Amino acid sequence: MMIVRHAAHRDLDDIYRLAQRAGESGIGLTSLPQNKEILAARITRTTCTLEGLAEKADASYLFVLEDTTIQKIVGVSAIEVAVGLNEPFYNFRVATQVHASKALNVYKTLDTLFLSNDHTGCSELCTLFLDPEYRKNQNGKFLSKVRFLFIAAFRSFFEERLIAEMRGFSDENGHSPFWDSLGYHFFNMDFAAADYLSGVGQKVFIAELMPRFPVYVDLLSKEARAVIAEMHPHTLPAAKVLMSEGLKYQGYVDIFDAGPTLEAKTSDLRAVNESRLLKVKIVDQVETVNIQYLVANDQYKDYCVLLINNNVQEGDTLLMTAQQAQALNVSEQDQVRVLALEKMENN
Incomplete structure (x- = not known):
């Protein structure tokens, strides 16, 4: 894992x-x-x-x-x-400076680099x-x-x-x-x-x-x-x-x-605008899909994240196996933060 x-x-x-x-x-x-x-x-x-x-x-x-x-x-x-x-x-x-002289009929823009x-x-x-x-x-x-x-x-x-x-x-x-x-x-x-x-x-x-x-x-x-x-x-x-x-x-x-x-x-x-907080429900088996999700425990000092392809449906619950929950150090009804690895087409 x-x-x-x-x-x-x-x-x-x-x-x-x-x-x-x-x-x-x-x-x-x-x-x-x-x-x-x-x-x-x-x-x-x-x-x-x-x-x-x-x-x-x-x-x-x-x-x-x-x-x-x-x-x-x-x-x-x-x-x-x-x-x-x-x-x-x-x-x-990277900026631009203009060098111009009406008397000489010169107008030139020059790219410059400023520290x-x-x-x-x-x-x-x-x-x-x-x-x-x-x-x-x-x-x-x-x-x-x-x-x-x-x-x-x-x-x-x-x-x-x-x-x-x-x-x-x-x-x-x-x-x-x-x-x-x-x-x-x-x-x-x-x-x-x-x-x-x-x-x-x-x-x-x-x-x-x-x-x-x-x-x-x-x-x-x-x-x-x-x-x-x-x-x-x-x-x-x-x-x-x-x-x-x-x-x-x-x-x-x-x-x-x-x-x-x-x-x-x-x-x-x-991630700020599209990540969701879902409650954990531990089950024996989960339905997998082609979409992958980042799932984080949001525990500041003990922060950890998995990449899973569990089926995330509408609602406020994420189904996880006991092994996944143990890896994230979360229990039933704990909240996890979920984000699709790739931007969804409908977003």
Whole structure:
């Protein structure tokens, strides 16, 4: 059985193994570094957040996907409650400047990149990685969409604006044409090194070295211009999942690889508007259908979610087997939160 729950310190070795697998996927997954101390600190932040001991700037939730049949962690995903409150959160805002002269009969619009802290205080979806061997049976969507269901259940803990940074384009050798054309000239380090330092929280150098004036896109190389707001091919499936839940690109890109930032108001998320609370009824057998549902117990500290294909009919009751109820730690008449994995056509 596959289940999503909060990460715990007993998961550290498995999460570290996933970080190593992520490293095999190439540059750009820096929110899951191959560093046990940093990963342990991520778990500690989750624990402190759940205990109410974390300040908003440090609050974070790290989820794990567990294959309970072999007690193995096979995926992770996370939510940062509010970014940029301890250290500045940077990206580029893609904007337009007009250069005009009536005397010369010249009127020209130019795309520009402005160093921005506009997403300060936003909640952020991050750290999504699934073991390649488990990229089947909708596990990826399950692991990603759990975060929306958690936000729907505990909206008061999150900000009204939600963002997700998408990995930008880099070639098979890990070279970013955007970085080569812009960032390298200010940092004098390769893309991998700069991206890693940012991912592990050493971002002060960004403020010290990045240009404070607008960057004219036309001055960049043709290759760099072509990848602004473009995603790495491996990231497209994850981005489509987020966009199906209500996020979209609104003109911000990463300062390293120019990958797009997706964003939405939490009030506009599908999970917020379409998830339902149903009462549990435990039965010996359930009728199954082709539609899959996320089912969460809505227990803040002991949060867990299943992906099931039980027949969910109109009304206020969800039929579940004893095994499913036990996995969710719920009993007869307890409430669970239910959301179709895919948006229903009639919604």
